[in-house]
Amino acid sequence: MISRIIKSVLLLFCVxxxxxxxMSDIFLYNESMDTGFKDLIRVxxxxxxxxxxxxxxxxxFVNDYFIFYVPAGNSRILDNRRTYDYGGYxxxxxDYIIANLSSIQLFSYENxxxxxxxxxxxxxxxxxxxxxxxxxxxxxxxxxxKWIEDLPKPQNLxxxxxxxxxxxxxxxxxxxxxxxxxxxxxxxxxxxxxxxxSVMHHKQYATxxxxxxxxxxxxYNWDGIYSAYGKKLFTxxxxxxxxxxxxxxxxxxxxxxxxxxxxVTLNLDRFEGWAYCRNAIFEQYGFDDDLVLIxxxxxxxxxxxxQSDQCFTQxxxxxxxxxxxxxxxxxxxxxxxxxxxxxxxxxxxQGSYKGTLDKGEMKIFDFKVAYxxxxxxxxxxxxxxxxxxxxxxTFANNQWYLDENxxxxxxxxxxxxxxxxxxxxYSHGWVPYPADTxxxxxxxxxxxxxxxxxxxxxxxxxxxxxKLHIPYKTQLKAHQPVTFDFSTDSYYSMNMIVEDxxxxxxxxxxxxxxxxxxxxxxxxxxxxxxxxxxxFEFRQKVSWENITKxxxxxxxxxxxxxxxxxxDKDQSYYPQGVDxxxxxxxxxxxxxxxxxxxxxxxxxxxxxxxxxMVAIGKRSIVEVFGK
Amino acid sequence: xxxxxxxxxxxxxxxxxxxxxVAPPEPTATEPQPAPVPAPAPESPTPAPVPAxxxxxxxxxxxxxxxxxxxxxxxxxxxxxxxxxxxxxxTRILKGAILPILYGVVSFQMLNLYVYEFPExxxxxxMIILLGFLLGLIxxxxxxxxxxxxxKKNRGNGVKLNSVIGVAIYIPFLLILLTLALFYGxxxxxxxxxxxxxxxxxxxxxxxxxxxxxxxxxxVEEIPDQPSEGRxxxxxx
Numbered sequence: 101m102i103s104r105i106i107k108s109v110l111l112l113f114c115v116x117x118x119x120x121x122x123m124s125d126i127f128l129y130n131e132s133m134d135t136g137f138k139d140l141i142r143v144x145x146x147x148x149x150x151x152x153x154x155x156x157x158x159x160x161f162v163n164d165y166f167i168f169y170v171p172a173g174n175s176r177i178l179d180n181r182r183t184y185d186y187g188g189y190x191x192x193x194x195d196y197i198i199a200n201l202s203s204i205q206l207f208s209y210e211n212x213x214x215x216x217x218x219x220x221x222x223x224x225x226x227x228x229x230x231x232x233x234x235x236x237x238x239x240x241x242x243x244x245x246k247w248i249e250d251l252p253k254p255q256n257l258x259x260x261x262x263x264x265x266x267x268x269x270x271x272x273x274x275x276x277x278x279x280x281x282x283x284x285x286x287x288x289x290x291x292x293x294x295x296x297x298s299v300m301h302h303k304q305y306a307t308x309x310x311x312x313x314x315x316x317x318x319x320y321n322w323d324g325i326y327s328a329y330g331k332k333l334f335t336x337x338x339x340x341x342x343x344x345x346x347x348x349x350x351x352x353x354x355x356x357x358x359x360x361x362x363x364v365t366l367n368l369d370r371f372e373g374w375a376y377c378r379n380a381i382f383e384q385y386g387f388d389d390d391l392v393l394i395x396x397x398x399x400x401x402x403x404x405x406x407q408s409d410q411c412f413t414q415x416x417x418x419x420x421x422x423x424x425x426x427x428x429x430x431x432x433x434x435x436x437x438x439x440x441x442x443x444x445x446x447x448x449x450q451g452s453y454k455g456t457l458d459k460g461e462m463k464i465f466d467f468k469v470a471y472x473x474x475x476x477x478x479x480x481x482x483x484x485x486x487x488x489x490x491x492x493x494t495f496a497n498n499q500w501y502l503d504e505n506x507x508x509x510x511x512x513x514x515x516x517x518x519x520x521x522x523x524x525x526y527s528h529g530w531v532p533y534p535a536d537t538x539x540x541x542x543x544x545x546x547x548x549x550x551x552x553x554x555x556x557x558x559x560x561x562x563x564x565x566x567k568l569h570i571p572y573k574t575q576l577k578a579h580q581p582v583t584f585d586f587s588t589d590s591y592y593s594m595n596m597i598v599e600d601x602x603x604x605x606x607x608x609x610x611x612x613x614x615x616x617x618x619x620x621x622x623x624x625x626x627x628x629x630x631x632x633x634x635x636f637e638f639r640q641k642v643s644w645e646n647i648t649k650x651x652x653x654x655x656x657x658x659x660x661x662x663x664x665x666x667x668d669k670d671q672s673y674y675p676q677g678v679d680x681x682x683x684x685x686x687x688x689x690x691x692x693x694x695x696x697x698x699x700x701x702x703x704x705x706x707x708x709x710x711x712x713m714v715a716i717g718k719r720s721i722v723e724v725f726g727k
Numbered sequence: 728x729x730x731x732x733x734x735x736x737x738x739x740x741x742x743x744x745x746x747x748x749v750a751p752p753e754p755t756a757t758e759p760q761p762a763p764v765p766a767p768a769p770e771s772p773t774p775a776p777v778p779a780x781x782x783x784x785x786x787x788x789x790x791x792x793x794x795x796x797x798x799x800x801x802x803x804x805x806x807x808x809x810x811x812x813x814x815x816x817x818t819r820i821l822k823g824a825i826l827p828i829l830y831g832v833v834s835f836q837m838l839n840l841y842v843y844e845f846p847e848x849x850x851x852x853x854m855i856i857l858l859g860f861l862l863g864l865i866x867x868x869x870x871x872x873x874x875x876x877x878x879k880k881n882r883g884n885g886v887k888l889n890s891v892i893g894v895a896i897y898i899p900f901l902l903i904l905l906t907l908a909l910f911y912g913x914x915x916x917x918x919x920x921x922x923x924x925x926x927x928x929x930x931x932x933x934x935x936x937x938x939x940x941x942x943x944x945x946x947v948e949e950i951p952d953q954p955s956e957g958r959x960x961x962x963x964x
Contacts, residue, residue, distance in 0.1 A: 114826050121833050127841065127849070129913030520848050535847050554847075660847040686848050693913055701913060704920045705904065707826045711863075711927055712897045714823025715870045717888040717947040717958050719814075722822045 107724040110706050114721070117703020123523050124696035129689045131158070136692035155691040156209040156296045159330040160517065160532045163683020164293045167220070168515065169552045169581045169664050170273065170301060172200055172286035200273040200285050205300040207334040207391075208263035213295040215261045217271065220579040222248045222257075222287025224278050248287070251279045263297070266334055266357055268391055288552055288579050291681075296690070298334055300326070302678040303513070324512055324678035325405030327425075329416035329532055334393045335680065337404045339386040340377035340477050343394065344401040344424035345370060346417060351397045358390035368400075371424050377407065377477035386477075401425060405678050407477045412495040412512035412544075412667055419530040420489025420519035426479035427451065427467045429496035432542055434462045436518070439488035447480040457490070462542050462652065469496070489519040489530050497545060508648055510545035510667040513677035522687060534682035535660035541653040548666040549584040553577070554684070555659040566652045576661075586647050816945040816960060817934045820871065824927040831925035834917065855907070855915050859922025862903070864929060866896040871930040875937050875945055878960040888947070888958045 139155045156162050206215055223245045248254045256278055261269050276284040291299050302324065325340070334357075343352060345368035352374070356362035366374050377386045394402060401416050403426055417423030433441060435457035443465055445451035451467035472478045484492060498509045518536050523529030535554055543549075553559040553576035563572045563584065576582060655663060666677070693701065706721075714720045841849035870892060877886040900923060908916035938944060943962040 118826070118829055118833065121830065122837060126917045127837065127914045129917075130850075130915075131912050132910045133908065133913065134910065520845055533848060537847075686850070689913075697913060701908065701916065704830065704917070704924075705901065707830055708900055708904075708920065708923060709897060710823060711827045711867060711924070712893045712900075713890075714819055715867050715896075715930060716874070716890060716893040717816065717819065717949075717960055718890075718893075720819065720823035720825075722825050723819075 104724060107721045110710075111721045111724055113699070114703045114706055114710075117700045117706075120696040120703075121700050123529070124700045125522065125529075125689060125694070126697040126700050128522060128687055129693060129697060130686075131688050131690040133692060135690050140692065156332055157690050158296050158683070158685050158688040159332075160534070160682045160687070161328040161330055161680050162209065162296045162298055162332055163685050164296050165685045166291040166299050166681050166683050167288065167552065167554055167579065168291075168299075168301070168662065168681045169288050169550045170200070170202060170204070170222075170284075170286055171513070171548065171550065171583075171664070171666050172223070200283070202273055202301060202303045204271045204273070204289070204291075205302070205336060206261060206263065206269045206271070206291070207298040207300070207336075208265065208267050208293075208295070209297065209332070209334055210295040211265045213263045213293050213297055215263060215269075215291065215293040215297060216258065217261065218258045218290045218292075219248060219278075219284065220288045220290050221581075222278070222289070223285045224248050224251065224282035225285045226281045226283070245285060246282065248278050248282075248284075251282055253279045255279050266391070266393060268334075268336070288581055290579075299681040299683075300336065300678065301513070301681060323406055323408040323411070325403055325407055325411045325413050325428075326678045326680045327404075327413045327415055328402045328680050329399060330402075331397070331399050332393075332395045333402055334391070335404060336389070337387040337392045338389050338406040340375075340403075340405060340407050341387060341392070342373060342375050342377070342403040342426045342479075343368075343396075344373040344403075345396075345398070346401060346422045346424060347398040350400060352400060353393075353395050355393040355395075356387070356390050357393060359388070362387050362390060362392070371422075371483055373424050373426075373481055375426065375477075375479070375481075377479070379476055407479060407496070408511070409471070409478075409496050409498050410509050410511040410667075412493065412497075412510045412514065412665075414514050414517060415492040415494055416517070416532050417484065417492065419528050420491075420532075421486045421530075423482070423484040423486075423492055425482055425484075425492070425494060426477075427469060427482040427494045428479050429467065429469050430494065431465045431467065431482055431484075432462060432493040432495070432544070433457065433465070433484070433486075434460075434491040434493075434540065434542060435486070435488065436460060436491065436540065437488050439486045439490050441487070441490065442485045444483040445480060446483060451480075451482065460540060462540075462650065491516075491518065493542070495544060508545055508644070510547075511677060512667050513679045514665045515679060515682050516541060516663040516665060517682050520686075531687050532682065533686070534662055535684060537657050537660055539653075539655040539661075539663050541655065541663060541665065543586055543647050543651045543653060545648060545667055547586050547647075549586065549653060550581050550664040550666065551576070551584075551655060551657075552581045552662040552664065553579055553657075553659070554661060555579075557659075559661065560658040561661065562656045564654045566650075566654070576657075584653070586653075811948045813946040813948050813961070816875075816947050817931075817938065819947060820930045820934050824931055827924035827927035831921050831927070834921035835925065838918075838921070851918055852915060855918045856922040858903070859919040859924075860926055861922075862900060863923040863926030866900075867926055868929040868933055870896065872933050872937070874960050875934065875962070878945060878962040879941055879943060882943075882962050886960050888960055 135155045158164060204217070206217075208215070224247075225245050248257060256276070259271070263269055273284045278284060291297075328335070341354075343354070343366070345352070345366075348370040350366075350368050350370075352366040352368060354362070354364045354366070354376075362376070364374075364376075368374060376384070378384065392404075394400070399418065401418075401424065403413065403415070405411075405413075407426075407428055411428050415423055415425040417425075427445070431443065431451060433443065435441070436459070438457055438459040438461070440456045441453070443451065443453045445465075445467050448468060451465040453463070453465055457463060467480050467482065469478050469480050478496070482494070484490075493514075495510055495512070498507050515534050516539055517532040517534045518539070519530040520533040521530050541549065551561060551563070553561075556578045558578075559576045561574050561576050561582070565584075565586070572584075574582065655661070689697075710721050838851060842851060874886065874888065904916050904919060907919055934945065941962075943964060946961050946963060947958060948961055949958040
């Protein structure tokens with residue numbers, strides 16, 4: 101009788117294990133469990149408020165393997181009549197270009213993280229004079245951009261950084277000398293770590309702590325927002341932060357690691373959000389350029405940075421279906437597989453919509469967000485429910501500007517992130533992942549679009565701009581980027597051209613009058629033959645409407661690529677943009693397995709016992725109900 | 728789907744279940760061995776029951792019911808000290824393979840989805856799957872095969888099925904599984920186990936083909952209430 105009861109329990113256990121198998125995340129546990137055990141021991145002796153600090157699982161934004169493209173941020177002339185004073189002497193330079201002012205910031209979660217930063221390919225320029233006042237290197241106009249492999253003695257292409265728990269390290273690119281005063285300008289960088297980390301790229305670095313809230317300097321240096329999704333994020337927040345719970349009873353801890361004056365613990369319900377941003381009426385000023393750890397017991401959607409009138413970012417939701425996010429002006433929804441959506445504008449209802457999107461369709465919804473001056477964050481909560489995973493962006497394209505020339509401008513950067521399924525038989529379990537072989541990118545303003553080959557070998561690529569329908573076909577070499585410049589002829593005198601940053605064709609500076617701006621001379625160009633003019637070829641001109649009214653770029657590649665949207669052309673002097681880099685290691689659990697995975701694992705052990713015992717003639721547990 | 732086992736002559740008076748029958752006990756090793764008596768061929772002494780022929784409307788023949796010939800009970804051992812039950816080995820193997828094959832098939836289906844739909848997203852280790860597959864193939868399949876081979880050679884008494892061999896097979900499996908889970912990740916352990924489980928199909932094939940080729944049927948004999956007292960595999964004609 102006892103034997104039969106035991107067998108019944110074992111059989112029940114195995115059946116439950118089989119049922120859990122398709123929906124368990126057992127295949128995501130690609131890391132050893134020893135970190136989970138260590139944390140279990142550590143947490144048992146820690147104070148209650150610290151027990152949140154357990155092992156960091158590998159997710160899209162907390163990862164151990166990153167490859168990404170660093171654009172030539174701010175590499176433009178500032179003022180060709182500027183005088184540079186140094187030591188009482190006055191130097192005058194006709195034209196000068198500043199080196200890349202952007203920086204890469206690394207955030208560590210665990211002790212002893214060994215981080216390797218390596219340039220897979222890069223361009224460099226010889227900045228020789230340091231501008232003390234503005235903290236950047238000045239590049240003579242006679243400088244030539246070189247590939248680092250063409251430098252006489254390329255050196256210092258790798259860095260090793262060791263970080264402890266909740267430490268950060270910022271790498272300023274214009275201080276990365278790769279030989280003979282040549283400094284990194286742009287390129288593809290690989291970051292690996294033995295423990296999960298977060299990586300952030302921002303176009304300008306802050307010059308110091310800003311005590312005065314809402315002061316423009318902080319905006320000057322750190323305008324731009326970024327977004328993330330997960331249960332844990334250690335990051336830097338300049339001012340604003342929005343956290344959205346997408347599951348019921350989500351407990352969130354926010355730890356201010358800089359000055360501890362912004363700690364908070366939240367218990368949010370499903371579709372409940374927390375806005376910690378500038379609001380002078382409530383005497384609320386958000387974070388003051390703090391290092392912040394956000395940890396939650398269930399995945400949350402996070403938007404942070406400093407909201408501006410030109411911001412742009414992609415939003416992440418649970419399974420790509422449930423979203424709650426701050427809308428800064430407009431919402432763009434792209435349904436790659438078609439979807440029925442229900443979008444709710446929680447303030448005013450102007451942007452609400454309920455309907456169906458066809459496969460591949462994009463729609464833009466104007467939330468008519470009220471502008472609240474500089475000391476306030478201008479946003480409205482948006483809630484979106486979708487039947488299928490959709491890609492969601494929000495942007496504020498200068499809709500409050502009176503100058504019509506500036507209307508529609510966007511400034512920001514983003515790695516396009518699609519959703520990947522992590523379960524087979526159930527509708528849940530979609531996570532954001534950046535690498536893919538097919539993309540359809542919406543264009544809303546003048547932009548640089550960079551595609552990065554992630555493969556170690558050649559990769560066939562085809563790009564088609566919906567307004568031209570001239571497929572651009574090329575083969576990218578290992579980790580080679582290619583940048584497309586979508587601009588208009590009317591405002592910046594630039595055409596739609598293609599920058600192919602092939603190893604053997606270093607780009608050159610091309611002076612573009614009358615606006616006294618430099619840009620990279622892009623090779624090769626997309627030329628369109630005009631039949632009306634015999635024997636004459638000219639570049640296709642793209643109008644402002646062409647690049648703002650529903651135009652898209654379709655990207656197809658043989659192997660996975662990354663797509664980097666860089667809306668920096670509208671802010672040539674002070675480009676803005678902060679982005680949290682998505683990692684490439686698929687989601688992996690490093691902690692102890694959760695209940696479904698544990699049941700699946702133990703049921704496997706039981707089934708194996710049964711299998712062996714049957715081979716030696718014993719009765720299977722399946723026969724427990726027989727005589 | 729299980730294969731129905733055929734009844735063999737029983738000593739016990741209680742009606743046996745569909746897949747089991749009762750046979751005299753095996754002489755223990757300490758007892759003096761009786762002269763080997765050929766194991767009874769379960770069906771051979773019993774003529775197969777004549778199936779009832781349904782009358783066809785075209786041919787109106789009076790239904791002749793043949794008297795059912797009762798199969799004489801045959802004792803296989805001179806010493807009738809206990810009651811052994813016989814179970815068809817093939818059915819046991821078949822039922823025992825249900826769970827591992829289900830586990831393996833669902834796992835491979837999941838793997839197939841992730842590998843072919845998201846090749847850049849999901850990685851797996853084919854060597855680990857093969858390791859599990861080889862372990863299952865070599866241990867379980869060969870254990871089944873050699874048990875039957877020995878039972879065939881020693882047709883009179885059958886062969887004793889020893890649990891120690893099962894434990895000896897299980898320990899390496901468990902060691903590899905736990906090592907992978909603890910030090911390399913649960914996903915690898917899962918991949919190892921799916922390779923192991925899918926080999927549950929081979930014992931079924933081995934039993935079926937071996938029975939067909941040798942024209943024997945294999946039965947597990949055990950005392951119902953004390954299965955651990957002695958379990959043996961016998962081959963009958």
